[in-house]
Amino acid sequence: MKTFTYSAALAGAITLAAGMAQAEVTLSVLIDNNPETVASMEALTAAYTAANSDVTFDIEQRNGGADGDNIVKTRLATGEMADIFNYNSGSLFQALKPQETLADLTAIDGQANVLDSFKQVVTAPDGTVRGVPFGPAMGGGIFYNRKIYADLGLTVPKTWDEFMANNAKVAEAGKVPVITTFGDTWTSQLFVLADYYNVQAEVPNFAADYTANKAKYATTPAAMRGFEHLEAVFKAGYMNPDFGVAKFEDGMRMVATGEGAHYPMLTFGIGTVKQNNPDNLGDLGFFAQPGPDAGKNGLTVWMPAALYVPEASEHKDEAIKFLNYVASVEGCNTMIGAAGASGPYLIKGCELPADVPPAVSDMLPYFQTDGMTAPALEFLSPVKGPALEQITVEVGSGIRPAADAAALYDQDVEKQAKQLGLPNW
Amino acid sequence: MKRRSPYPYWFVLPAAVVFVTLFLLPTVASFWFSLTRWDLFDAEFIGWDNYRQFFREPFLVQGLVNTLIYAFVTSGAKTVLGLLLAVLLTGGIWMQGFLRSVVFFPVLVSTIGVGITFAALMHPTKGVINLGLGLVGLHGPAWLSDPALALYSVALIDIWKGVGLATLIYIAGLAAISSEYYEASRIDGATRWQQFWRVTVPLVRPATVTVVTLSLISGLRSFDVIWATTRGGPGFSSDVLASVIYKQYQAGFYGLATAGNVILFLLITIIILPLTWWFNKREIDL
Amino acid sequence: MSLRRNMARQRNIGIVALIFASVIFILPFVYIFLMAVKTKQEAALFLFSWPQQWQFWQNLVDVVKTRNYMLLLAYFNSTVITVGAVAMLVIFGAMVGYVLQRRPSGWNRVIYGCILIGLMVPPAVVPTIWVLQGLGLFKSIYGMILIQVAYGLAFSVLLYRSFISTIPRDLDEAAIIDGATPWQVFFRVILPLLKPVTVTLIVVQSIAIFNDFTNPLYYLPGKENVTVQLTLFNFQSQFQSQFNLLFMNILLVTIPPLLVFIFFNRQIVAGMTAGAVKG
Numbered sequence: 001m002k003t004f005t006y007s008a009a010l011a012g013a014i015t016l017a018a019g020m021a022q023a024e025v026t027l028s029v030l031i032d033n034n035p036e037t038v039a040s041m042e043a044l045t046a047a048y049t050a051a052n053s054d055v056t057f058d059i060e061q062r063n064g065g066a067d068g069d070n071i072v073k074t075r076l077a078t079g080e081m082a083d084i085f086n087y088n089s090g091s092l093f094q095a096l097k098p099q100e101t102l103a104d105l106t107a108i109d110g111q112a113n114v115l116d117s118f119k120q121v122v123t124a125p126d127g128t129v130r131g132v133p134f135g136p137a138m139g140g141g142i143f144y145n146r147k148i149y150a151d152l153g154l155t156v157p158k159t160w161d162e163f164m165a166n167n168a169k170v171a172e173a174g175k176v177p178v179i180t181t182f183g184d185t186w187t188s189q190l191f192v193l194a195d196y197y198n199v200q201a202e203v204p205n206f207a208a209d210y211t212a213n214k215a216k217y218a219t220t221p222a223a224m225r226g227f228e229h230l231e232a233v234f235k236a237g238y239m240n241p242d243f244g245v246a247k248f249e250d251g252m253r254m255v256a257t258g259e260g261a262h263y264p265m266l267t268f269g270i271g272t273v274k275q276n277n278p279d280n281l282g283d284l285g286f287f288a289q290p291g292p293d294a295g296k297n298g299l300t301v302w303m304p305a306a307l308y309v310p311e312a313s314e315h316k317d318e319a320i321k322f323l324n325y326v327a328s329v330e331g332c333n334t335m336i337g338a339a340g341a342s343g344p345y346l347i348k349g350c351e352l353p354a355d356v357p358p359a360v361s362d363m364l365p366y367f368q369t370d371g372m373t374a375p376a377l378e379f380l381s382p383v384k385g386p387a388l389e390q391i392t393v394e395v396g397s398g399i400r401p402a403a404d405a406a407a408l409y410d411q412d413v414e415k416q417a418k419q420l421g422l423p424n425w
Numbered sequence: 426m427k428r429r430s431p432y433p434y435w436f437v438l439p440a441a442v443v444f445v446t447l448f449l450l451p452t453v454a455s456f457w458f459s460l461t462r463w464d465l466f467d468a469e470f471i472g473w474d475n476y477r478q479f480f481r482e483p484f485l486v487q488g489l490v491n492t493l494i495y496a497f498v499t500s501g502a503k504t505v506l507g508l509l510l511a512v513l514l515t516g517g518i519w520m521q522g523f524l525r526s527v528v529f530f531p532v533l534v535s536t537i538g539v540g541i542t543f544a545a546l547m548h549p550t551k552g553v554i555n556l557g558l559g560l561v562g563l564h565g566p567a568w569l570s571d572p573a574l575a576l577y578s579v580a581l582i583d584i585w586k587g588v589g590l591a592t593l594i595y596i597a598g599l600a601a602i603s604s605e606y607y608e609a610s611r612i613d614g615a616t617r618w619q620q621f622w623r624v625t626v627p628l629v630r631p632a633t634v635t636v637v638t639l640s641l642i643s644g645l646r647s648f649d650v651i652w653a654t655t656r657g658g659p660g661f662s663s664d665v666l667a668s669v670i671y672k673q674y675q676a677g678f679y680g681l682a683t684a685g686n687v688i689l690f691l692l693i694t695i696i697i698l699p700l701t702w703w704f705n706k707r708e709i710d711l
Numbered sequence: 712m713s714l715r716r717n718m719a720r721q722r723n724i725g726i727v728a729l730i731f732a733s734v735i736f737i738l739p740f741v742y743i744f745l746m747a748v749k750t751k752q753e754a755a756l757f758l759f760s761w762p763q764q765w766q767f768w769q770n771l772v773d774v775v776k777t778r779n780y781m782l783l784l785a786y787f788n789s790t791v792i793t794v795g796a797v798a799m800l801v802i803f804g805a806m807v808g809y810v811l812q813r814r815p816s817g818w819n820r821v822i823y824g825c826i827l828i829g830l831m832v833p834p835a836v837v838p839t840i841w842v843l844q845g846l847g848l849f850k851s852i853y854g855m856i857l858i859q860v861a862y863g864l865a866f867s868v869l870l871y872r873s874f875i876s877t878i879p880r881d882l883d884e885a886a887i888i889d890g891a892t893p894w895q896v897f898f899r900v901i902l903p904l905l906k907p908v909t910v911t912l913i914v915v916q917s918i919a920i921f922n923d924f925t926n927p928l929y930y931l932p933g934k935e936n937v938t939v940q941l942t943l944f945n946f947q948s949q950f951q952s953q954f955n956l957l958f959m960n961i962l963l964v965t966i967p968p969l970l971v972f973i974f975f976n977r978q979i980v981a982g983m984t985a986g987a988v989k990g
């Protein structure tokens with residue numbers, strides 16, 4: 001109710017201002033073309049325009065992945081960026097040179113609602129906050145098909161060995177144990193990236209040493225395990241026959257409909273199932289990537305993307321007002337209504353509905369217990385090599401052994417660090 | 426008063442302005458930018474580091490080898506197939522006009538369209554090609570996702586798409602050969618096979634020069650078909666120089682990407698320049 | 712008698728060639744068409760089969776309506792770029808080829824050097840963006856047209872130069888004696904004679920420019936600047952589970968080049984004969 005009066009007051013104020021010869025304004029918005037992103041943004045802008053009739057939006061979509069990185073960087077650097085855009089938080093955010101290109105959002109009203117854990121990953125080197133969260137936090141782990149688990153009498157694995165034992169039983173039953181979709185190369189990185197909770201449980205200093213050019217994947221056994229897992233799955237023949245060309249949406253369909261038992265992925269895939277196979281949403285389960293020790297298993301977490309306003313925007317004030325709305329509980333509820341609740345939103349007082357799909361309720365306990373989650377490495381270190389997805393495809397296709405791949409990735413990382421001009425490299 | 430030439434140099438001016446500003450100037454600038462760490466916001470001079478880094482790129486050697494394989498395979502196949510198709514399509518066969526058009530059809534489709542279509546046709550389990558092979562009892566490979574095969578599958582698509590243009594150039598070349606040569610050789614009792622080797626091949630040489638040069642250059646620079654199908658994958662197995670460069674660009678390593686561009690330019694020069702020189706030297710009349 | 716046997720043989724070769732060409736060159740097009748008219752579920756099977764249910768019209772409407780009629784805007788933009796760039800390539804290219812062929816001098820080496828560079832050198836993308844920005848042409852249709860001209864010039868100059876060598880000099884001499892200015896000689900006498908090679912150039916370049924996707928991707932960002940190939944590129948992820956629409960899109964963007972080809976088909980070879988392949 002509070003937010004309602006707030007936005008009504010805002011609307012009133014703006015209408016009043018409009019009466020005093022305030023021109024109507026159209027804000028340009030650039031977002032990625034993920035169905036969840038598009039649905040959320042359309043709902044947010046529609047609701048905002050309904051309350052503020054003089055503000056309209058022009059939404060432009062871009063590709064995700066490396067193509068998208070490219071578009072965002074070039075347009076920002078050339079001053080052609082939209083008034084509002086969404087982009088990753090963490091290491092990719094840092095690569096945008098936020099203190100030069102993005103508007104300072106530290107003091108805007110909306111930040112009062114934003115959880116500190118999120119503010120950290122959109123904080124520029126000078127200590128200012130430059131974004132507001134857009135979408136829910138995600139877990140990186142393994143989707144599983146609950147029907148197959150029930151039929152075969154399997155239990156959720158806590159260790160990698162238990163996971164492989166489950167896979168063996170699934171294979172015996174004639175189903176695909178581990179769905180693999182190298183047709184979208186980025187999906188190949190999950191076993192490595194989602195293993196980070198297990199890495200930091202064993203080597204707590206890894207992120208800091210890694211950033212300082214002291215720790216390496218190839219020389220840290222815990223870090224190399226992700227590559228070894230991928231290799232083991234390939235060697236055991238647990239992948240689907242078309243693993244080289246299948247795509248992300250195929251993977252989500254297969255795990256939801258029970259063509260396969262497991263799919264290593266980020267939880268935003270829940271939204272895809274909701275769009276494409278809503279009837280199977282109830283069969284979709286989720287668990288964190290198992291590690292060596294059942295007592296130290298937890299979830300690797302991805303922070304949501306953020307909305308930013310470029311410093312050069314001509315409508316900075318209007319854009320920031322919209323961001324205040326996005327960071328409000330009302331805005332948060334609008335997003336839940338449009339895209340569904342696939343994970344916790346990082347807005348104070350924004351609760352998920354009680355009847356979330358099972359994959360989400362599988363994930364929430366990790367968030368509710370202290371120490372059961374760890375941010376993915378890309379939120380702790382600016383260092384991330386661009387060729388990881390190709391290297392993991394190689395490991396997962398049997399082209400390159402795990403140890404070799406880890407060493408190669410270290411080289412790739414070195415190149416990136418040098419190109420960023422980081423100290424110590 | 427000196428007589429003004431009827432062929433004034435200002436005729437060159439409009440073309441020169443466009444070419445110099447939008448092609449030469451950026452190319453020259455790229456030599457400078459290739460010596461910098463450049464993130465579009467500012468460029469910091471770092472000497473030869475980008476070149477050192479590019480040569481240390483683990484996949485560069487494979488990318489180089491792939492570039493050469495790809496360029497020579499596609500160029501060779503387009504030349505040979507183009508000539509054979511042209512001979513066939515100028516021999517007065519049935520439905521000749523229609524067949525000529527058909528061979529040219531693939532040239533009309535955009536690379537992206539071709540990429541999407543062949544990704545579907547070459548799908549390892551559901552694709553038409555492998556289902557067809559299955560009908561005759563063969564087990565088709567994973568065309569685009571088998572690391573040993575991906576580069577050649579892409580080359581095959583490239584040939585399919587480009588052979589129409591080569592054929593067209595050859596048809597034109599054949600039409601320029603006077604029929605007297607064929608009659609003379611027939612009177613000498615030459616078989617069709619001998620005619621092909623002794624009359625057609627030598628006299629169609631100008632067309633061959635055009636086809637070889639153009640297809641080799643486009644093969645060395647080739648990027649579109651590869652990017653629309655495998656993106657250099659699986660892993661790095663179908664990476665060529667142009668796709669390695671593009672990935673550096675995508676990662677935001679603009680100085681490094683620009684250095685790669687300079688290297689690609691040098692590679693093309695050391696292959697094409699001697700070739701054109703050799704072609705020109707052997708030119709009998711010009 | 713041997714003539715008849717010969718004709719029979721020609722027809723047999725023709726039939727065999729037709730079968731081969733059909734399998735290799737036509738089948739993929741039939742496939743595109745069949746996929747384009749299927750339902751979403753049927754297209755997802757990738758099969759080469761007759762559609763159980765025809766959805767031609769609905770798929771067409773769906774694709775055209777996607778993202779607020781983006782495809783129509785894309786057709787408009789692509790047409791403007793193609794027509795503008797090809798017109799300039801024809802006139803500028805012919806002018807350079809004309810001077811180059813008619814007036815041998817030390818400058819010719821420079822021009823030949825530029826042609827070779829233009830054919831060989833891969834364009835330096837990021838520095839080009841930097842230049843375009845300096846000129847205020849980045850993200851504009853005009854900038855895109857000029858880029859296509861800069862990239863296509865080398866080929867068209869080469870084509871024109873060799874064709875002009877087949878036009879007798881007497882023609883321009885006669886016109887000059889009649890008191891024509893260089894401008895008149897070129898536009899009234901030479902350019903009309905270049906028609907065959909111009910047709911070839913129009914076909915080859917308009918298809919290349921219309922189908923280009925890399926350059927618009929780099930130099931023409933922005934929703935209002937979308938070109939037809941970019942729609943395909945953009946819809947690729949959006950239509951990931953709707954292959955019928957993706958293939959309908961391919962079908963639709965292939966139609967303009969096909970029309971150009973059918974319209975000029977007979978004249979292409981003539982231009983090539985005189986142009987490209989003569990030293």
